[in-house]
Amino acid sequence: MEPLLDASRMQNLDRYMIEVVGIPGAVLMETAGRGVVARLLERYGALMGTGRILVLCGTGNNGGDGFVIARVLMNMGFDVTTALVGDSERVKGDARVHFDALMNSGGDILALTKGLSSECPCGDCALIVDALFGTGLAREVEGLHAKCIDEVNDTPVPVVSVDMPSGVSSDTGQVMGRAVSADMTVTFAHFKKGHFLYPGRALSGEVFIVDIGILPGLFVKEEPDLFLLEPADLEGAFLRGEDSHKGHFGHVAVIAGSTGKMGAAHLAAAAVLKAGAGLVTAVYPGGCAAQVNFPPEVMTLPIGDELRWSAEMIGKLKPLLPNVDAVVVGPGLGLDEETGEFLEELLALDEFPPAVFDADALTLFAGGGKFLIENIDNAVFTPHPGEAARLLKSTGDSVQNARETALHELTGNLPGAVILKGASTLIGIKGEPSIIIGRGNPGMATAGSGDLLAGIVGALLSRGNPPFHAASAGALIHGIAGDIAAGLSGVEGMTASDILGSIPKAFLEVEGLNIPGEVD
Ligand SMILES: NC(=O)c1ccc[n+]([C@@H]2O[C@H](COP(=O)([O-])OP(=O)(O)OC[C@H]3O[C@@H](n4cnc5c(N)ncnc54)[C@H](OP(=O)(O)O)[C@@H]3O)[C@@H](O)[C@H]2O)c1
Known part of the structure; x- marks a missing residue:
C-alpha cells in the first residue's frame, strides 16, 4: 500500500x-x-x-x-x-x-x-x-x-x-x-x-x-497514518479452492427494508451474492412481501404481516442468527420508534454475528436509545457524511472539511471498523493507520449505491475477513465496480443496478484478470 x-x-x-x-x-x-x-x-x-x-x-x-x-x-x-x-x-x-x-x-x-x-x-x-x-x-x-x-x-x-x-x-x-x-x-x-x-x-x-x-x-x-489501498494490494485475497462448496463462503442475513424501501433490501442481498458469499437470507417485515421480487438465489424470511419492524419480530429472527456468519442491518429499515425498539432488542441478543451497520441503523443509533453496540464484536459501520454528522452531533460540512478528523472521532466512539463514505472514502479502526480509496466517481452518488457497499462488506465478513479488512477491501471493490459501471453507462445515468452488475468484474480487476470481451 x-x-x-x-x-x-x-x-x-x-x-x-x-x-x-x-x-x-x-x-x-x-x-x-x-x-x-x-x-x-x-x-x-x-x-x-x-x-x-x-x-x-x-x-x-x-x-x-x-x-x-x-x-x-x-x-x-x-x-x-x-x-x-x-x-x-x-x-x-x-x-x-x-x-x-x-x-x-x-x-x-x-x-x-x-x-x-x-x-x-x-x-x-x-x-x-x-x-x-x-x-x-x-x-x-x-x-x-x-x-x-x-x-x-x-x-x-x-x-x-x-x-x-x-x-x-x-x-x-x-x-x-x-x-x-x-x-x-x-x-x-x-x-x-x-x-x-x-x-x-x-x-x-x-x-x-x-x-x-x-x-x-x-x-x-x-x-x-494513512495508506492508499489499490487493486494490486488485494491480489490473491479472494482465491477459491478447487474443492470449495458454498458453505466455505459464508451465509449472510440481510435485515433490511420496510414499506416503500424494499429496493434497499433487494440491492444489499444481491450484492452479498455478487461479492461471493455462499448464501444470503433476506429478512424483512412480511407485509412488504408484495413490494419486492428478490433474485432467485436469495432465501427469504418474511416476518409477520406488518409493513415495518417491531420488537416482537425478534422471536422469529433469533433462530436464524446462529446459522449465519454475518448480518447486514439497516438499509431501508425505517426510522420510526418501533423500528428503534426492534434494533434495541436485536443488539441485546447474545452472541451476535459479525455485522455491518448501515443507513437507518446508524441514524437510529445517533438518535439515542439503549443500543448495546458496545456488546458487538466484529462490526463495520458505514456512515455517509450526513450520518457521520448525526453520530458526532456535528454538521455535514464540518465532517467534509476535516474527513480524517471525523473518521478518527468515529473510530474513537464506535466498536469496530468505520467506512466514512463519500468522495475519497476513508476506512479506519481505533489504533490502526487508516485507509483511503482512490477509486469511485460522482456517478456513485445515486440511490442504492450504499446498500451495495453494505452487502459487499457483509459478504467479505461472512467469508471470514476481520472487520477492517472486509471494510477496506469492500470499499475498494465498490469503487472499482462504480468505475466499471461509469465506463459502461456514463456517470450521469448510471444506477445502483449498473454498479451491482459490475461487482464481479471488479473482482476480476483485483485478481489481475481480464474482463471477458475486453482486450488489453
Ligand atoms: N530539497 C528539496 O528539493 C525539497 C525538499 C523539500 C521540499 N521541497 C519543495 O519545497 C516545498 C516545501 O518548501 P517550503 O517548506 O519552503 O514551503 P513552500 O511550499 O515553498 O511555501 C513556503 C513559502 O510560501 C510562503 N507562504 C506560505 N503560505 C502562504 C500564503 N498563504 N500566502 C503567501 N505566502 C505564503 C511562505 O512565506 P512566509 O515565510 O511568509 O510564510 C514561504 O515563502 C515542497 O512542497 C517541495 O516542492 C524541495
Whole structure:
C-alpha cells in the first residue's frame, strides 16, 4: 500500500536526508526539478515547443524547485518565462542557490507586483508550471497570490503543479482561500494526503511521484497514518479452492427494508451474492412481501404481516442468527420508534454475528436509545457524511472539511471498523493507520449505491475477513465496480443496478484478470 504523507512527515524525511544521510538540500532540489522536467517532456513534450513556458514561483522551496525547472528547460532551448510572486529578498537557502543559478545561467526572473495579466500575460503560453506553494502553505491565500492563481485558472493552458496545486493543503486537501486547478501534479518521494482528499483530489489532476533519492521505506519520527489501498494490494485475497462448496463462503442475513424501501433490501442481498458469499437470507417485515421480487438465489424470511419492524419480530429472527456468519442491518429499515425498539432488542441478543451497520441503523443509533453496540464484536459501520454528522452531533460540512478528523472521532466512539463514505472514502479502526480509496466517481452518488457497499462488506465478513479488512477491501471493490459501471453507462445515468452488475468484474480487476470481451 502507498503511504500518504502530511507536510510534517515529509519535512522529517527531507531533514533526515540532508542532515543524517548528507545529501545537500540543493542537490535534492536539483533532482526534484529535473524529475519534474522529465515528466513534463513525457506528457507535454510536443506542446512545449509551440510557445512560452511560464514558471510561476513562490519564495519558498517550492519556488526553488521552480527555479531548477526554469533553468533546465531554458538550457534545453525552450522559451521560458520565470515569474516570482513575493519579495525576492525572502528567497533563502536552497531556493536562493537555484535562484542565483538561474540568473547566473542567463535567465531572468520577473518579480510580479500587479498580476500576470498586466505584467506577464500568459494567454500565449503553451504550458504553465505552478511552483508557488507546496507543503509549506501556511495560511489562507490572498492578495497578489490569489490574483495570480485566479489568472492561471482563467487561462486555457495546461497547468502542471509542483508537489501540490498551490493553495491546496497537503494535509487535508482543503482549499486555503484559493487554489490552482492543475492538469497534472508531480510530487516527490510519496503522495501527500491532499492529493487524495477532496477537493485536493480534483484539483491535483493526475499525480505522479518522482524519486528524489529518499531511502526506500524510510519514515522518521512518525510512521504513516494513512495508506492508499489499490487493486494490486488485494491480489490473491479472494482465491477459491478447487474443492470449495458454498458453505466455505459464508451465509449472510440481510435485515433490511420496510414499506416503500424494499429496493434497499433487494440491492444489499444481491450484492452479498455478487461479492461471493455462499448464501444470503433476506429478512424483512412480511407485509412488504408484495413490494419486492428478490433474485432467485436469495432465501427469504418474511416476518409477520406488518409493513415495518417491531420488537416482537425478534422471536422469529433469533433462530436464524446462529446459522449465519454475518448480518447486514439497516438499509431501508425505517426510522420510526418501533423500528428503534426492534434494533434495541436485536443488539441485546447474545452472541451476535459479525455485522455491518448501515443507513437507518446508524441514524437510529445517533438518535439515542439503549443500543448495546458496545456488546458487538466484529462490526463495520458505514456512515455517509450526513450520518457521520448525526453520530458526532456535528454538521455535514464540518465532517467534509476535516474527513480524517471525523473518521478518527468515529473510530474513537464506535466498536469496530468505520467506512466514512463519500468522495475519497476513508476506512479506519481505533489504533490502526487508516485507509483511503482512490477509486469511485460522482456517478456513485445515486440511490442504492450504499446498500451495495453494505452487502459487499457483509459478504467479505461472512467469508471470514476481520472487520477492517472486509471494510477496506469492500470499499475498494465498490469503487472499482462504480468505475466499471461509469465506463459502461456514463456517470450521469448510471444506477445502483449498473454498479451491482459490475461487482464481479471488479473482482476480476483485483485478481489481475481480464474482463471477458475486453482486450488489453
Ligand atoms: N530539497 C528539496 O528539493 C525539497 C525538499 C523539500 C521540499 N521541497 C519543495 O519545497 C516545498 C516545501 O518548501 P517550503 O517548506 O519552503 O514551503 P513552500 O511550499 O515553498 O511555501 C513556503 C513559502 O510560501 C510562503 N507562504 C506560505 N503560505 C502562504 C500564503 N498563504 N500566502 C503567501 N505566502 C505564503 C511562505 O512565506 P512566509 O515565510 O511568509 O510564510 C514561504 O515563502 C515542497 O512542497 C517541495 O516542492 C524541495
